[in-house]
Amino acid sequence: MKGNLKALGGLTLFFVLALVLGGIVSYQAYQISPYPRFGEASLERFQSCSALTDAFKEAQQKAQSYYMVRGIQDLGVAVPMAAEAGKGVPAYSTTNIQVAGVDEADIVKTDGEYIYTLSTASYRYGEGGSKLIIAKAYPAEASEILSETTLENFYPQEMFIHGDYVLIFGSTRQEIPIYRETPPTPPGMARAEIMPYPYYPDFATIKIFDMSDRSDPELIRSVDFEGSYLSSRKIGPYVYFVINSYPKYHILEGGSDEDIIPLYRDAKKQDIGKNISFSKTCGCVDVQYFEPINPERFVTIASLSLEDPEAEINKEVVVGSGQNIYASLDNLYVAEMNYPFWFGVRSEEIPQEKTIVHKFSLDEGEVSHVGHMEAPG
Template sequence: MQMSRGITVLTLTSLAASPVGCTSHSAADEASDELAIGGAAEPQEREGSSPGLVRAQSCEDVAGALKVKLAQAMTEQLQANLDQAMLAATYTCDELYGEEEEEEEEEEEEEEASEYSGTNVQVEDVDEADFVKNDGGYLYILADGRFQVLDAWPAAKAHALSSYPIKGTPRRMYVHENTAVIYSSLEAWSSEIADTECTYGYDCDFTGDGRNLQVTVLDISDRAKPRLTREVEFNGSYLNSRRVGMDVHTAVVFPEYDVPGLSYWPDALPGVSCGLKEQGFSPLKVQQLFAKLRVANLKRIEAAPLTGLMPTVRDTWYYFGGGMDVTEGLLSACDDVYLSQTGDARGFLSLVSFAIDGYQSMAASTIMSRPGAVYGTKDSLYVAVRHQQEEQDGAWFPELEEEGVDEATTVHKFALQPGGSAAEYAASGVVKGRILNQFAMDEYEGALRIATTTGHLPDPEVHSTVEVLREQGSRLVELGRLDHLAPSEDIRSVRFRGDMGFVVTFKKTDPLFVLDLADPGAPSVKGELKIPGFSTYMHLMDHDHLLTMGYDADDQGDFAWFQGIQLQVIDVSDLAHPSVLDKEVIGTRGSTSDAATDHLAFTYFKARDLLAVPMTICEGGGGGGDFGDLMTFSGLLVYRVTVDGGFTPLGGVPHEEPETEETWSGRCDNWWTDSASTVKRSVFMEDWVFSIASDRVNVAQLDDLAHPTASIPLMDE
């Protein structure tokens, strides 16, 4: 026993026996670490958490490991409620709340354009899924629940050609040669996960949308008549993917298993925050009720069937001329699953691979892990998962605990295999801090560079770190570290180029740090540039220049208000002395663009020095924290951008009428991380631009952007 605030302290394990049985015993033992009642538990010797994954030997291993984590999580939550109940059973309402303070709260027609823009990918020749694809002759768009094909060339005669209805809500796709691979969301399995996609990661996490995933494969050799060839359904949701040649690799996240019937408050105990003693519930009685509830919960966990724990797949092939073939079952065999040693993983993540031109089953590599940011190369795919010490069931990472760091990112590496074979789990590692997005990772000459931020503004201890990791056996081990970068600021964008790195942090100005990563064991700052505002995306314009997008800022001394959208051309030819060549500020506070937080909306057509960005422009307002008064433009802005000439505005393709005082609708109250432009994507074909919103595509010539030649509806009217 212990004493805390004059209360007799017992452990749940001293009040109730654990269920009997081999698997039950292990789960109960792992979950029963001296859970104190009414006070802190005595510390026990633990080896600490490890980022590494261990291959399961059997289905019993998988079920046992998962049930241990479920039992630990259940016990943690039960303890939190017990702490509240003990206060209610010890003090009257007057005693408890009297001591507290209230808180505040027309030429010859060709089939294809000679030059055209494609998907803005992070890594060359590694395609990323999007809801718009372009091959220079046809435009493919997911809208209104359909896969739609537009005959786009010649642009002056662009028109809708065909459409195919997709089950669920189509989200992303690949189009390669004569095949379209479409990802759609079906019914929800979680109401706690927002039905949105996290692309930037500053104030959202990479979780998937909480809906079952379907992959639909269409034969589009006849663009006018797409034909269904395959549908694959998972009991998990789409996280991210990459296409390398004919191979598609998809990260699918499966729900954390929820055992039906678990309870976290005794039925007999009133749900009050004080005065239980007056209702006949002594501290000892409360302890006994919770101990009994814990035993009942453990029994439910141990009885949970394995079939409810594992990732499953249903694969349906449709044959030409009729007929179909259906197979379903576990996505991965139990002995092909890798088990997590972190305490907060109670679900699975699978990397599912298949060849577009193949007829084999989906191949998968499955690990026990929470979802995270995804970065991919031709040969590897990495998943970076954020962790908080306070959310960790059990011990923290020993190396980070020694540093006093309570935020971490684990990184899991998969080796991609050709021909639709399953990727192989390769190694895992852990770094301090939290990752921003996929651009904070980069693989170069076999080493992974990763940038993270530790802490949250306005804490003055906030700082950033760049670490270099290399695979050694099954571990990603640290080769070198650049720590305490930009104290009191956090990361807003990252980009790597060969043995150099570029990191933008922010509190009230935009320090652009140029990093020398030539020696992976000793990364260092090569140069620095301070500019008002901050960049949320950096594009590699050429070897010596960055093309950035973000926000202007109004310095207030201790902090700065974000203002209008800001574009910059930055010269990094002299790495020690980077400089701004030109800057363009668009609108006032509340102006917004999808391209600011989603690189797929940013279209730089290098062949013709053209840049297109979706924009909702707001004007007026008094500066500082005041948002703009009126929306003056909603559509696509187009610039010619050169190193010598900077930004030359070519005009805009309109999609909505500007607001007036009579038609004001509050369109300008946009937060910087929540992009909300009407236009979502754009495509260049020679001297034409296609401006794509959710309801229509406007097609315009560069010399007359304000008057589109064609407007093609995407919604049934």
């Protein structure tokens, strides 16, 4: 009997040890998962404007007639969130939210008491047509439209609300003169002057309205980024957004290297309605990249605070291609596709296409690059 008990005890101990060892092996296997992780490699900066333009020119020469442009889309599908309780108003559901605490822009917003709507004109850049509509929603017996603010020469896309402020993302088209260098004049001949000619690029435009009086919203800031608006997130009062800008190769012929940098203009309340000049989004040596350089376009990751709508805008400009974004409370992820083929012909010696995801930390409006990872496909 004792022998059987000893045998049983030994067998039990064996199984216990097996389970423990198995757990350790499983844990170690999990720890060395083959899935890629974010590397800590920091972004580099171009040393000069000529180095920046050379990188883009080299990419253009490689691509030649085959320049692949990928469609831009935003990651994920919005899922409904639990209703939030307000003071003095009934519970209401937030719109277009994927992550708790991370707000996403939309064409319709509500704070429980008012409903804010963007009405888009059927024509894109005509005067008038598009409107910001504010309606009283609670209490129901007092519901009414309070204001319809015309958004002239502006195509609205989506918006955020925060307290008494509304921030609207949209697009505009501006006339920009291009100046060419005058060619040398032979002796004895009159100097030839080349008149500037305009081009009409698209701009991602941000408009901020003060809604202290919701019957008469006041435009207090208008910001233009040359390029197209990709997407945005709001965490607390801080709005983070991504702009894509294509390099202006045609301007480089006869122009200066710094002309490749996207244009930027910031008109605050006292400057609204004035003819404010455009400047460069940043200096050439402020543009960042990582090896290997993939100079498809400029990606600007920027932020501003709706608690202080006149504060400076933080901007980080990276050479790459922003195509999808995702945000948590602490980080922003920007994904781009990398295609290792040109002229439409693949080489078996070249790796297949891959996705590169950049990770940026978010801290009260500050945006910092943390690292990036690569994944096949």
